Amino acid sequence: MNLDDLRNQIDSLDSEIVKLLNERINVVLKIGEEKKKEGAEIYVPSRERAVFDKIRSLNGGPLPEESAHAIYREIMSAALALETDMKIAYLGPEATFTHQAARNKFGVSVDYIPTSTIAEVFDRVANRAADYGVVPVENSTEGAVTHTFDQFATTPLKICAEIYLPISLTLLSRHRKDEISLIFSKQEAFGQCRAWLAGNMPNAKLSPVESTTKAVQLALETPGAAAVASVMASDMYDIEVLAENIQDMQGNTTRFLIIGQDFSAATGNDKTSVMFGVKHKVGALYDALSVFKADNINMTKIESRPSRNKNWEYYFFVDIDGHADDPEVKRALEALQEHCTVMTVLGSYPKAEM
Numbered sequence: 001m002n003l004d005d006l007r008n009q010i011d012s013l014d015s016e017i018v019k020l021l022n023e024r025i026n027v028v029l030k031i032g033e034e035k036k037k038e039g040a041e042i043y044v045p046s047r048e049r050a051v052f053d054k055i056r057s058l059n060g061g062p063l064p065e066e067s068a069h070a071i072y073r074e075i076m077s078a079a080l081a082l083e084t085d086m087k088i089a090y091l092g093p094e095a096t097f098t099h100q101a102a103r104n105k106f107g108v109s110v111d112y113i114p115t116s117t118i119a120e121v122f123d124r125v126a127n128r129a130a131d132y133g134v135v136p137v138e139n140s141t142e143g144a145v146t147h148t149f150d151q152f153a154t155t156p157l158k159i160c161a162e163i164y165l166p167i168s169l170t171l172l173s174r175h176r177k178d179e180i181s182l183i184f185s186k187q188e189a190f191g192q193c194r195a196w197l198a199g200n201m202p203n204a205k206l207s208p209v210e211s212t213t214k215a216v217q218l219a220l221e222t223p224g225a226a227a228v229a230s231v232m233a234s235d236m237y238d239i240e241v242l243a244e245n246i247q248d249m250q251g252n253t254t255r256f257l258i259i260g261q262d263f264s265a266a267t268g269n270d271k272t273s274v275m276f277g278v279k280h281k282v283g284a285l286y287d288a289l290s291v292f293k294a295d296n297i298n299m300t301k302i303e304s305r306p307s308r309n310k311n312w313e314y315y316f317f318v319d320i321d322g323h324a325d326d327p328e329v330k331r332a333l334e335a336l337q338e339h340c341t342v343m344t345v346l347g348s349y350p351k352a353e354m
């Protein structure tokens with residue numbers, strides 16, 4: 001077959017694909033109407049998980065799994081945008097790693113609202129200026145993003161999904177490497193490439209700013225300056241990449257949370273996040289955590305933060321395997337309540353792939 005014949009074949013396949021996509025969208029619009037009648041959530045992480053799993057099992061190749069996933073991410077992004085005027089608040093400005101995480105989760109068709117603080121993401125979702133919010137919660141090299149944990153102590157919002165994003169840091173500048181005397185970045189990003197900077201840029205002064213994007217803006221306008229930021233920022237601001245992959249740990253990954261008004265439905269492969277406080281008495285935390293062991297529930301994380309009510313009093317943030325509707329998790333959470341001065345289930349949501 002010659003090139004023209006092959007392209008004719010593609011033309012007729014494309015017309016089938018577009019027809020089928022629109023048929024799918026017509027069904028999505030009906031789903032959107034039903035959800036509005038029932039007051040149900042538009043974004044349904046549990047259903048998206050089922051769609052992605054189904055596509056993976058249907059796809060026999062040669063289309064790579066990652067490509068099938070990306071295509072379906074955008075198909076569902078278009079669906080979300082058509083079902084409602086979906087708005088996603090994220091810790092901005094544009095081109096931050098949180099922006100990237102939000103785009104990986106919700107695609108390009110929905111509207112995005114960049115905010116300047118994590119608290120503002122929570123506010124936007126709480127006062128319904130945004131449907132969902134995306135915030136960083138922990139990094140594999142640098143640990144907890146404490147601002148996010150602290151917000152959960154005062155908000156009724158729930159975690160409805162999570163996402164892991166591999167973080168690759170780049171050194172960006174208009175100048176040559178040997179001309180750089182000042183480097184801007186976010187404190188957390190500096191922490192993730194501390195050894196590389198000490199080894200490769202030992203004489204440059206490090207200046208922490210609010211975001212990696214702000215760092216790029218400052219690097220563009222400051223003589224002799226560079227920024228540590230994402231590759232996305234270099235494309236968006238047209239600034240040269242001097243060094244790539246400068247993070248000290250090659251598996252450097254950040255976990256982000258999607259916050260909304262409600263939990264996600266159970267999928268059979270979920271995680272539940274709980275926040276609680278215990279009395280100041282011998283073995284109080286041990287007793288509280290023993291409820292998980294009693295029901296054979298795996299704990300995947302624990303973090304403690306000052307309660308901000310009283311000095312030296314703490315809130316514990318724990319993640320466990322399972323959904324709050326699973327019988328053993330339900331039982332364990334009821335038992336946990338007995339050991340706590342305060343306790344809130346922050347959300348149950350599908351476990352993300354790393």
Ligand SMILES: O=C(O)C(=O)C[C@]1(C(=O)O)C=C[C@@H](O)C=C1
Pocket residue numbers: 028031032042043044045047048051075076079080083
């Ligand atoms: O099944 C739904 O609830 C839909 O809205 C459809 C759909 C999809 O396109 O498959 C779109 C968005 C939801 O987050 C989940 C699935």
